[in-house]
Amino acid sequence: MKYLDRALLAAVTLWCWIRYLPITLRTLRRTHRLPCAGLPVTGNDKFFWRKIFDHDPRFTIVSDKLACKEWVAARVPGLSIASVLWKGADPRGIPDTLLRRNAVFKANHGCGTNHLIHQGHCDRGYIEQLGFQWMSQTHGRRHHEWGYFGIPRQLFLEEMIAPNTGGPDELKIYTFGSRVVRLIHISGRFRDMRANVWNFDPSGEPIRSVERAAVAPPSPTQPLPPSIDDALTIARKLGQEFDHVRVDLLWDSERLWFGELTLYNQAGHFPGRLGTHKDSPLTQHWTVLDSSFFQRELSGWRHWYRHALQRQHT
Structure with missing residues (x-):
């Protein structure tokens, strides 16, 4: 046999x-x-x-930035989730009043489709051009990210979290079932961005790594947010339904917010040895049998x- x-x-x-x-x-x-x-x-x-x-049908739900909000809210009712101010297929339908406030313009069916509007400083013509461009794109085809293929395309305007602080801290938490293996803590995204890598010992305690994250240099003195235990509990709750998913949460210095769920890290890639060696913790904890x-x-x-x-x- x-x-x-x-x-x-x-x-x-x-x-x-x-x-x-x-x-x-x-x-x-x-x-x-x-x-x-x-x-x-x-x-x-x-x-x-x-x-x-x-080709798990849930992949399409959690890859859809709008549908995912409802999916997460049903599983973690107390988690803050940014409000949707407007949604539609035609950006010309966005009310002018909404473009005069802090907001984030997004598309629900892709990655990297985020445009920040600070205190109404935006060019409406550019917003509309950007929206039509996003609506014409089929995200995920190039790298065959299947979860994006069946998403009904929509544009939406979302409330901005912590607009006056340089942006909220980001916690990118790598889960394998209910196990948390790795965390990237990003701070100061709109000012002086720093990113620290944290790994986890067998007991689940975070350990600061000397490894440099791909997005920014580290800050050796930057602690994890005080709500880190709650963040890890939320990540385990959301991650337990999948063999692997990255749970992205935001911290605005007062409370945690939901960011997104990522099924294809960097279009389906772990950087360096993390993705190419059998002894990588991300490899060892990921079993496709789940x-x-x-x-x-x-x-x-x-x-x-x-x-x-x-x-x-x-």
């Missing part, structure tokens, strides 16, 4: 490379190795595998492939 399993896993890997050649080549250029798609080993392999095989692929009905070769993959992990 083990020889048949190996042959099937190798065949699946080859099929993935050929069938998804564009993202295979992008992965090769980014990581300098071909993804082991049939039997994912590293964190980056698992992202590649998720894109092709794990994904929805192993919980739904399958037919044809995928059914036999799932059994072969299960046997390799037992």
